[in-house]
Amino acid sequence: MSKVEANLDEFLDVENELNQRWPETKLEPSLDRIKALADVLGDPQSSYPVVQLTGTNGKTSTSRMVDALFTRIGLRTGRFTSPHLQLATERISIDNQPISPERYVEVYRDIEPYVAMVDTRSEIRMSKFEVLTGMAYAAFAEAPADVAVVEVGMGGTWDATSIVDARVAVLTPIGVDHTEYLGNRPEDIAVEKSGIIKPGSVAIVAEQTPEVMRVILERVAEVDAMVARFGSEFGVLSRAVAVGGQMITLQGLGGVYEDIFLPLHGEHQAKNAALALAAVEAFFGAGPERKVDIEMVREGFASVVTPGRLERVRSAPNVFVDAAHNPHGAAALARALESEFGFRKLVAVVSVMSDKDAEGILAALEPVVQELVITTNSSPRAMDPDVLAGLAVPIFGEDRFEVRPRLVDAVEEAIHLIEDEQSGGGVIITGSVVTAGEARALFGKEPA
Numbered sequence: 001m002s003k004v005e006a007n008l009d010e011f012l013d014v015e016n017e018l019n020q021r022w023p024e025t026k027l028e029p030s031l032d033r034i035k036a037l038a039d040v041l042g043d044p045q046s047s048y049p050v051v052q053l054t055g056t057n058g059k060t061s062t063s064r065m066v067d068a069l070f071t072r073i074g075l076r077t078g079r080f081t082s083p084h085l086q087l088a089t090e091r092i093s094i095d096n097q098p099i100s101p102e103r104y105v106e107v108y109r110d111i112e113p114y115v116a117m118v119d120t121r122s123e124i125r126m127s128k129f130e131v132l133t134g135m136a137y138a139a140f141a142e143a144p145a146d147v148a149v150v151e152v153g154m155g156g157t158w159d160a161t162s163i164v165d166a167r168v169a170v171l172t173p174i175g176v177d178h179t180e181y182l183g184n185r186p187e188d189i190a191v192e193k194s195g196i197i198k199p200g201s202v203a204i205v206a207e208q209t210p211e212v213m214r215v216i217l218e219r220v221a222e223v224d225a226m227v228a229r230f231g232s233e234f235g236v237l238s239r240a241v242a243v244g245g246q247m248i249t250l251q252g253l254g255g256v257y258e259d260i261f262l263p264l265h266g267e268h269q270a271k272n273a274a275l276a277l278a279a280v281e282a283f284f285g286a287g288p289e290r291k292v293d294i295e296m297v298r299e300g301f302a303s304v305v306t307p308g309r310l311e312r313v314r315s316a317p318n319v320f321v322d323a324a325h326n327p328h329g330a331a332a333l334a335r336a337l338e339s340e341f342g343f344r345k346l347v348a349v350v351s352v353m354s355d356k357d358a359e360g361i362l363a364a365l366e367p368v369v370q371e372l373v374i375t376t377n378s379s380p381r382a383m384d385p386d387v388l389a390g391l392a393v394p395i396f397g398e399d400r401f402e403v404r405p406r407l408v409d410a411v412e413e414a415i416h417l418i419e420d421e422q423s424g425g426g427v428i429i430t431g432s433v434v435t436a437g438e439a440r441a442l443f444g445k446e447p448a
Contacts, residue, residue: 018131051147060081064306065273066279085437107135107139157195170279171196198223202225204227233253236250245265258294321430343426346427349414353379374410407438
């Protein structure tokens with residue numbers, strides 16, 4: 001057996017061990033276990049400043065942008081995001097690169113005795129996400145990282161990542177998702193998510209509904225934090241479609257930043273870029289008299305890679321992958337497809353998790369999609385394609401969709417449906433993060 005094969009076997013062994021724990025879809029809201037682990041590890045999360053992000057959509061894209069800007073400026077970064085698209089190592093990045101499977105195993109084995117210690121002291125064993133959070137914080141301390149960019153797993157106040165006192169708290173748009181844990185109303189969800197705003201921090205807030213913004217501002221006042229809001233203190237001044245992405249001009253906290261190429265599609269990504277820039281400015285204390293170097297900003301944004309976010313995985317015909325998994329994300333995807341691509345015919349391949357608002361996702365896609373191919377993915381949580389087909393009938397009608405239970409067959413059928421369009425056809429594969437990850441693998445894309 002080669003060394004690479006041995007390392008991969010060890011990685012798979014670790015993943016199997018972690019998968020024996022509660023999955024990320026099963027929670028017992030408490031910070032007790034992760035605090036206990038951090039305590040016996042020597043509180044590694046206190047050894048570096050943190051930018052923490054929460055929200056319903058856009059967290060991972062914004063996290064990657066913040067990381068890219070910090071990296072270009074010259075800081076050593078640690079980044080923790082979730083879920084992963086293809087490989088768990090994507091979740092923990094050092095210097096804007098995923099850690100290797102070998103390093104993933106090393107970090108886990110280093111903290112494993114302490115995880116076992118916490119397990120014996122608690123009625124409930126640590127969940128997989130809690131262990132991963134401990135691994136990330138330990139890896140960042142050992143690097144050592146100059147700054148950590150940390151995306152919450154779910155919620156905010158009781159999310160395992162929230163044992164940090166983030167210097168900057170970023171709140172992307174907040175909508176309805178994970179209702180079984182966070183509630184059914186955006187303002188209730190905002191109460192939980194705004195918990196990442198800590199005393200004396202700076203809150204960088206995306207566009208929100210008035211109800212959600214009121215909750216956030218109440219939290220800001222409660223903990224005596226500072227706040228900067230999209231559309232007030234920062235924003236997008238202009239954007240224009242460009243080859244491979246868009247050219248944007250941003251209003252930052254320190255002034256105007258012009259001629260920025262962002263290699264991502266959609267108005268929502270331009271807004272994410274404004275959010276990321278403001279977060280980095282706030283970290284350095286930028287204001288009207290102090291800007292971040294414009295060339296560093298340009299180079300940082302130009303280097304951004306966001307796998308599975310309206311990512312082109314094939315040309316001729318054009319095939320895209322997007323991890324939209326709720327109506328808000330699907331609506332942003334639909335707007336980007338309509339505004340930036342002139343497809344004469346667009347076919348969507350969709351597989352949705354059974355606990356998601358499948359009807360809302362389909363309804364958001366319907367105005368821009370001519371035909372639909374319903375399928376499933378490998379997750380045990382994936383919705384049965386026949387059930388999804390039943391939900392599609394009142395939205396698409398009975399003649400605009402087909403069912404192909406295997407993802408590979410669904411993709412092949414979608415490509416067949418646009419063959420007559422030559423350069424005017426496109427395929428979008430979407431509905432969940434798992435669907436996007438498995439589609440990337442189908443087209444030979446490496447984890448990133």
